[in-house]
Amino acid sequence: MRVLSSLITIEKSGKGAVYLQIANQLVALVRAGTLQPGHKLLSTRELAANLKVHRRTVVQAYDELLAQGWLESHTGRGTFVTKHLPTMQPASGGTRSTVLPKSQKEAGFTFEKLSHLNRPVLKPVNRLHLDDGFPDPRLAPRAELARAYRSQLLQGNAYSRLGYGETKGSAWLRQELSSHLNETRGLTTTTDNILITRGVIMGVHLVSTLLIKPGDHVAVDSPGWFSATMNFVHAGATVTEIPVDEYGMDVSALERLCEQKPVRMVYVTSHHHYPTTVALRADRRIALLQLAAKYKFAVFEDDYDYDFHYLSKPLLPLAGADSHQMVLYCGSFTKTISPAFRVGYLVGPEDVITELALLRRIIDRQGDQMLENAIAELLQTGVIQRHLRKSMRVYKQRRDHFCDLLKSQLGDSVNFEVPDGGMAVWTRFDTTINLTHLASRALREDLYFSGATSEIEMRNNAIRLGFASSDLNELEESVAIIKKLL
Template identity: 70%
Template structure:
């Protein structure tokens, strides 16, 4: 029986109470078959002496396991491993913690590793960044948002405020969003046309789940957003790439495709094409809507950074000219405030939005009602609108400065067009430059930039990346470009 004390070890400096350490270790020994049913344990006095702990600590551990049914006590005879437990063959002894480490690292069951999900996760981990086109959170109205959020936590009926809400999203936010989107994007929607989601990717996942079946065809522009394609492949759809030129998606190619085979959905970033930033020309927009109505395919319009346009007024979304109810329009506050604030919106016909609200319940009952209502307050009081006007001025200055840096410091190494809007510059590096090596070396200098691996052109060529300018100050942009210049 003295062997038992050698199998147990306690760490008095550990945050877990000692009695629970003892109880957990005894449970593990029983599960492993090391302590068989009917095994007699040391007395509380003996085990306490062996472990150099107070007897009451061992009594607590035994009482815990007696209550859970792992042990049983025979008055006057001692404490035993419960006889009703199934017999488990003893397993080879391994150093403490090693077995549990292995089971945490490698599953004991088989599962399929889905190749289409292999996409690097972007994280904010460097001091300098020419990112995918993110906003600068230093400009965000965080104080106003903080006050509005605190107000939502403290005021009003707590049962309603902190309870379950509408799966479509906070009613107040949907009402304010309808007003805002109608005024800024020429839409004619009501709150019933809006589903609040965590971001564009969630809206796309819901739409793909609801609309796509294995074998359906989804047309996407190429180069395009890998994150969108992941959802379509996950739904079992066949993804068909369509080329893009300086005026956006080539509609003639789409029409040829529709004449040959049916498609279920078209994914398009019409305002600032991802990744090249070009806008879909007006005549192509008209043809696209007519083709959708004629051939019956859904248009998923991802308008990820509509508010940031620097040349005259931005083109209005396809959704505003949709006369047949074929367009789903999706956007978010990710580019308005910061990626950390997960509020997006999916716009569509009322009946379909109601169906998506039912679907949303099985993956995410509702969003953050406090944050949604706080955002509604900022929309109602004009804080968001003022922030957008300020951000557009700042980002335009940064765009101009950054493009001038690329032209003067990287002359002959890069080719680009100054974007009319958005938060990044689609930049083609000289074919002799190894982008993966450049990105890896930049990272050693605390500068993040993409390596081009996720942006391949329809003709198979690459060496182009999005270089985000909005999230960096003028000084940070100059330092970043100087690092690239030195590395080249």
């Protein structure tokens, strides 16, 4: 044991407590077979002297392993490796490396790496950014939200406020949302028609898990949002892409699909189509709802940035005109406030919402009640509504300025339509321009934008360039960099 104690190394400047370092390395020696069951350990005084640590530290290490069952102590005889452990074959060699834990990089068991999940996570950290269409957090009502959150945290009955809540989400937020959605979107909801989620992506996942069985047919708009498609593929669906033109999803193509196959669900971004930002035309909206009623498929309406429409009043959601209860409507505060605040909502028939709440419970017992109640307060006091009006003016100014810059500075290198709403411009580049290479070079200039990564982007040589999160000077600087690189 005196020889083996030389295999234990102490890093007193490390983050881990010294007694835990000793305990973990003793366990590693047992697991490696270097210390066999029944082996007698040095006394705490002797091991402490060998390791040059305080005896109390070794006592703590032994006590920890006694409690875990690795060691057993016999009065008057000493401390031993527990006899009931299975016998381990000593590792060959005897060097220190044979008893250290293996790398944490690779699992010892097998698992399948799912190819449909293989997509990079966007997290722009550059000073300049033409992102996917994110809001500007500098405009967010952060002070009001902080005050409301603090109020929720410190006031009222702590047991009820800081304890478990409803799986459907904060009752207060659902009440305020019901009123807000009914007033602004023409819906006819009650609190029982609303489930609070962590964002649209959670809504997509829950609905996919509940409604889709392996082999079911799901129709999506093309080009479309890859994260939604990932969920449908993950649920085992057969995904069919329905083309999108300047008037939104081609509903005639969808009808032909319905005549051939039993469609279970249609996913659509009807207001500002992702990624092109075009709106689904009124006649196609009516036709889509008629097809849903006829063929009995669910419609998942992703309304990710409804609040930002710059020409006139935005088109009302499909859900508001749905007389057969075929539409599940989903939105979030991600674009309203900031992506960091993971609060979304899913609206649908009461029986479906109740079942989705039961499903949500097994993956996420509830959301952040404090944050949900804080947002409810901001809705009730009109803070969010005022923020939206202010943001709309700012984002419209940025859209106009950015589109003028694209025309005047990049000329024939780009082609685009000025979007009626949203936070990004679907920008098609000249086919001679390698967007992936251009994005990589831009990063060296501290400018982030996505290179063409999806098949749709590569086929069209087009990407979304977000304007909302940058002020006018930042937009000018960003376009100047692209112009220089081109």
